[in-house]
Amino acid sequence: MALNVDRPCGTFDRNYYQAMEIFRTPLRKFLMVAFIVVMYVFAFILDDYLLSILIVFCAFSVGMTGLQIITGYAGQISLGHAAFMGVGMYTVAIFQEHLGFNFWMALPLAGLIPMLIGMLFGIPAVRIKGLYLAFASLAAHFVIVYTINNWRSVTNGTDGMYLHRPAPLLGIDFLIDQYYYILVLTVTIVMIYFAKNLTRTKLGRAFVAVRDNDIAAEVMGINIAHTKVLAFGIGCFYAGIAGAIGGGYYEYVNVEWFTLTDSIWYLGFLVVGGLGSIFGAIAGAVVWKTLDELSTLMTPLAEALLGGMAFYASAAFSLVIYSLIVIVVLVLEPRGINHRWQIIKRSYRLHPFPY
Amino acid sequence: MEDFLKSIMLGLASGGIYALVAVSYVIIYKATRIFAFSQAGMLVIGSYTLWQCLIVWSLPIWLSILISLAIGAVIALIIERTCMRPLIGQPILAPIVVTLGVMLLFRGIALLFWHGEVRGYGGSFLPLGAWEIGFLSLPKIQVYGFAICMIVIALLISFYKYTRTGLGMRVVHEDHLVAQNLGINVKRIFKYSWIFSCSVAVIGGMLLGNIQGVGLDLDANGLVAIAAVLFGGLESFGGAVIAGLAIGVIQIFAIQYLGALLPGEITMLVPFVFLLLILLIKPYGLFGLVRIERL
Numbered sequence: 001m002a003l004n005v006d007r008p009c010g011t012f013d014r015n016y017y018q019a020m021e022i023f024r025t026p027l028r029k030f031l032m033v034a035f036i037v038v039m040y041v042f043a044f045i046l047d048d049y050l051l052s053i054l055i056v057f058c059a060f061s062v063g064m065t066g067l068q069i070i071t072g073y074a075g076q077i078s079l080g081h082a083a084f085m086g087v088g089m090y091t092v093a094i095f096q097e098h099l100g101f102n103f104w105m106a107l108p109l110a111g112l113i114p115m116l117i118g119m120l121f122g123i124p125a126v127r128i129k130g131l132y133l134a135f136a137s138l139a140a141h142f143v144i145v146y147t148i149n150n151w152r153s154v155t156n157g158t159d160g161m162y163l164h165r166p167a168p169l170l171g172i173d174f175l176i177d178q179y180y181y182i183l184v185l186t187v188t189i190v191m192i193y194f195a196k197n198l199t200r201t202k203l204g205r206a207f208v209a210v211r212d213n214d215i216a217a218e219v220m221g222i223n224i225a226h227t228k229v230l231a232f233g234i235g236c237f238y239a240g241i242a243g244a245i246g247g248g249y250y251e252y253v254n255v256e257w258f259t260l261t262d263s264i265w266y267l268g269f270l271v272v273g274g275l276g277s278i279f280g281a282i283a284g285a286v287v288w289k290t291l292d293e294l295s296t297l298m299t300p301l302a303e304a305l306l307g308g309m310a311f312y313a314s315a316a317f318s319l320v321i322y323s324l325i326v327i328v329v330l331v332l333e334p335r336g337i338n339h340r341w342q343i344i345k346r347s348y349r350l351h352p353f354p355y
Numbered sequence: 356m357e358d359f360l361k362s363i364m365l366g367l368a369s370g371g372i373y374a375l376v377a378v379s380y381v382i383i384y385k386a387t388r389i390f391a392f393s394q395a396g397m398l399v400i401g402s403y404t405l406w407q408c409l410i411v412w413s414l415p416i417w418l419s420i421l422i423s424l425a426i427g428a429v430i431a432l433i434i435e436r437t438c439m440r441p442l443i444g445q446p447i448l449a450p451i452v453v454t455l456g457v458m459l460l461f462r463g464i465a466l467l468f469w470h471g472e473v474r475g476y477g478g479s480f481l482p483l484g485a486w487e488i489g490f491l492s493l494p495k496i497q498v499y500g501f502a503i504c505m506i507v508i509a510l511l512i513s514f515y516k517y518t519r520t521g522l523g524m525r526v527v528h529e530d531h532l533v534a535q536n537l538g539i540n541v542k543r544i545f546k547y548s549w550i551f552s553c554s555v556a557v558i559g560g561m562l563l564g565n566i567q568g569v570g571l572d573l574d575a576n577g578l579v580a581i582a583a584v585l586f587g588g589l590e591s592f593g594g595a596v597i598a599g600l601a602i603g604v605i606q607i608f609a610i611q612y613l614g615a616l617l618p619g620e621i622t623m624l625v626p627f628v629f630l631l632l633i634l635l636i637k638p639y640g641l642f643g644l645v646r647i648e649r650l
Contacts, residue, residue, distance in 0.1 A: 077448065079455075124634035129648070131390060131451065135585055136634055138578070139627035150619035215648055260578075261462075264455045271452045312470045319463025326456040331441045334449040 039185055043178045051181045052249070053293055058181075058188040059246035060285040065195045066238025067270050068281035070133075073204065074231030075211030076126070080137035081239050081266040083144040086258035087114040088240025089247030093161035094154055103166035103248065107187075110244035111237040117144070118236030119229050126228035129214060133232065141260055148255040160254035163247055177249075184245045191241060196278050198234070207231050208276075261319075268326035274338025283337050291322060357490050362607045368497035370603020371504035372562055376580035377587060377595035378508055379555040384589050385528045386548035389447075393434065393454040394556045395577025396461030401427055401560025402569040403469050409476055416480045423561065424554050431553035435546050458574070465571055473570035481565060500562045505596075507558055511551065512592050520547060528590065575623060579606070582626040586633050588643025598641065602626055 042054060063085050070078050078084075088110040095101040095109055118140070125136035148155045155161065165174040166183070174180045198204045206227045209217035218224050247253045265288055273284025295318045302314050333340055376398065383391040404426050408419035434457060442450045465471065481499040485492045515521040527534040527544045535541050556577075563573050583602045587594025609625040617624075639645050 071448065075448075077451065121631070124631055124638070128638045131447070132634060132638060134390075134451070135581060135630060138581065139630045142623050142627040143631075146619065146621070146624045150617070152618075261459060264459060268452050268456055271448060275446075275448065312466055316463045316466035319459050320467060323456040323460035323463060327438055327453050327460065330449050330453050330456070331438055334442060334445040 036189060040182065043181050043185070048177045051177050053289070055177075055181055055184050055249045056246065056289050056292075057286055058184045059242045059249070060289055061242075061282045062188050062191045062245070063239050063242030064266065064270055064273070064281040064285040064288075065192055065278060066235040066242065067266055068235075068275070068278065069195060069198065069207070069238065070231055070235035071267065071270060072275040072277070072280065073199065073207040073211060074228060075207075075214075076228055076232060077131050077134040077267065078137040078232065078235065079134050079260070079263050079267065080121075080141040080144070081235070082258040082260075082262035083141040084114045084118055084236040084239035085243035085246070086148070086253070086255065087117060087144060087236075088243030089163070089253040089257075090148060090155060090161065090243075091240065092244045092247060093163040093253050096163055097161060098154065103164065107241070107244055111240045114240030114243075115233045115237040118239075119233040122229045122232035123225075126225050126232070133228070137232075137263075138260075141258075141263060145255060145258070155255075158255060160252055162252055165248050165251060180249060184249070187241065187245050191238060192278060192282070195238070199278075203227070203230065265322060265326075268322070271334075271336055272326055272329045274336030274341075277338050279341075280336055280338035287337070288322075291318075291325070295321075358611065360491060362611050363604055364491065364493060365497075366604030366607035367600055368494075368501050368603070369606065370600035371501035372559055372566075372576065372599075373580045373583045373602050374596045374599025375504040375507060375555060375559045375562070376577055377583040377599045378511065378592055379552040379559065380580065380584045381587075381590065381592060381595045382511070382548050382552040382555065384584075386524060387439065387450075387545055389439070389450045389454065390589070391454045391552065392451070392581075393457035393461065394552060395574040395580075396458035396465075397427065397430070397553055397556035398560035398563060398573045398577050399465045399571055400430065400461050401557030402564030402573055403465050403474075403560075404557070405561045405564065406469075406474050406476060406569045409480070410474070420480075420561065423557050427553040427557035428550045431549040432546065434553075435549040439545070439549070440542065462571060462574065469569075471571045473568045473572075474564075475568055476565055480561075496566060500566065503558070503562060507555060508592065508596055511555070515592070520544075524548065579623070579626045582630040582633075584640075585630055586640055588640030590644050591640070591642035594640055594642035602629065605629060 039054075043051065046054070063081065067078060067081050070076050070081075091110040091113045092103065092106040095106040096103070101109075121136050121140040121143075122133060125133040149158055151157075165180055168174065172179045172182075174183055199208075206217070206222045209220065209222055210224055210227050210231075214224050217227075243253075269284040269288040270281060271284075272287060273282070274280025295314060298317075299314050302317070329336070376394065379394045379397070380391060383389060383394070401423055404423040405419055408414045408422050409416065412419075414422070438453050438457065439450060442453060482495045485494045486498070487493075515524060523534070523539045524544050524547070526537060526539055527541055531541055534544070559576075560573060563576055564570075567573065567576075579602065580599065583599040584595055585598075586601065587596070587598030606622060606625050609621060613625075614621065633640065
């Protein structure tokens with residue numbers, strides 16, 4: 001994250017402690033705490049339907065944050081993010097079914113195994129500049145889908161697998177959606193906090209340096225290949241965790257959930273949300289999943305209007321509308337919603353003056 | 356031996372179309388340095404528009420092909436003018452994500468208008484039957500298709516080589532700013548590149564629809580062609596042709612000889628495993644330009 005950008009004139013860091021702070025002003029700290037508290041309170045006041053939406057928001061925010069690390073911070077393109085999310089889900093299912101792990105033991109593995117697989121596929125691609133990681137991750141998508149479809153003894157093929165939520169802990173039964181939501185929210189907050197923290201570490205700054213100018217980064221002594229592979233690995237770790245907490249909600253996983261189309265929406269809505277900020281990633285995930293929810297709500301309406309055509313129509317409309325949104329937003333604002341938000345904030349701050 | 360030769364023939368036949376589609380990626384990459392994933396969707400649109408003209412409107416074949424090519428060109432103009440031109444000079448990610456969006460937009464449009472059903476051209480617009488040469492039986496559909504692919508590619512290569520616009524395109528490929536300073540209209544070159552590329556993709560879509568049936572799954576061929584582009588080098592027509600043919604042959608060989616070892620459908624797996632191997636061994640491809648950069 002570029003420091004000092006988008007700050008009002010005259011706001012300086014006077015010491016290292018200030019420069020390293022995650023939340024700069026007391027107001028921001030307060031708002032963040034208030035937001036988190038409200039999110040937790042939602043568990044007890046919202047019904048199961050709204051909670052299911054929030055759980056999906058949380059899971060995809062984690063996944064999108066991972067893609068933000070790959071794409072927004074390290075400047076690489078991944079076309080296999082949905083597949084890695086699937087690897088995370090299947091990791092939990094496989095370790096639970098074949099090795100008798102419980103959810104808590106499988107959760108870190110659901111991050112680590114996609115990370116290893118991702119780094120394996122990333123290694124050939126990162127030695128060279130350009131969009132080669134896009135091609136390698138495209139290959140990863142097809143290899144992963146093929147493996148899941150055909151390694152029937154382990155993955156149950158196209159039939160999908162069941163996975164189980166964690167056993168009751170301290171009297172909290174995670175089979176009830178509102179407690180599972182609390183678990184998901186906690187994991188999400190921890191993951192996003194780590195991501196936010198990552199951006200001010202040596203590694204996070206190395207990511208940004210590689211993105212902005214990889215030759216200059218190399219001259220400064222950053223090992224580009226290591227940095228890119230690590231960025232891709234960390235991104236896949238996030239994707240895997242997102243898959244694990246999302247799959248835990250449905251308690252079922254199927255290979256057909258992770259299509260190339262989903263990976264493209266991941267990338268598209270990340271750019272719609274805004275590159276290079278965690279807020280942008282969350283905004284992208286929320287926009288994407290809100291649209292998903294709206295199109296699900298529209299389906300009965302489409303059925304009433306179109307009858308038997310509804311199946312094609314709703315699939316086609318979601319493709320057309322999502323892609324138009326991605327295209328229009330990118331053409332009008334190539335830096336995403338987050339950039340527009342920063343402009344609005346700035347113009348509010350400077351109000352009587354244009355700049 | 357017999358099987359071996361048959362596999363090579365089959366592989367070359369499908370490889371010819373991969374080569375054609377690979378060329379359509381290369382045209383745009385050469386001019387604009389953007390990898391236009393949308394061409395995979397263009398295959399679907401091309402094949403469906405021909406079906407619409409030929410079967411639904413029962414137009415004669417020559418008119419149908421002309422209309423499909425014209426629609427392809429118009430779509431190319433629209434994409435170039437509305438989506439790609441505003442993104443010139445923006446970070447490389449934005450145009451790539453837009454082309455991916457366009458690819459899914461095409462898929463959505465095809466689903467909306469044609470319901471994603473697999474259709475046929477009511478027989479074929481190329482002669483049916485087969486030539487018997489010794490033990491080899493060559494289906495005419497595939498031989499003619501291969502010939503059309505090669506003719507189109509040869510025409511394109513000679514266009515780049517012998518015409519003034521083609522020369523301009525090669526200059527733009529070297530450097531946009533230098534080309535602009537030499538008085539070449541870079542925007543017009545971009546426009547021409549998109550039109551050529553989309554027309555080539557439409558032709559590829561027609562041939563694929565003729566052989567495999569018109570359907571949404573034709574875009575898988577466009578993804579396989581990505582492996583060919585990478586193998587040939589992102590900027591080279593000759594490389595794309597050789598690599599396209601090679602991918603076709605490798606795919607058929609793998610299905611023939613490894614099909615017994617690997618379960619399930621491996622048509623998509625093989626090209627992409629091959630792509631990973633290329634990235635490991637020769638990342639810039641056979642004839643790709645190794646750009647030396649400086650700070």
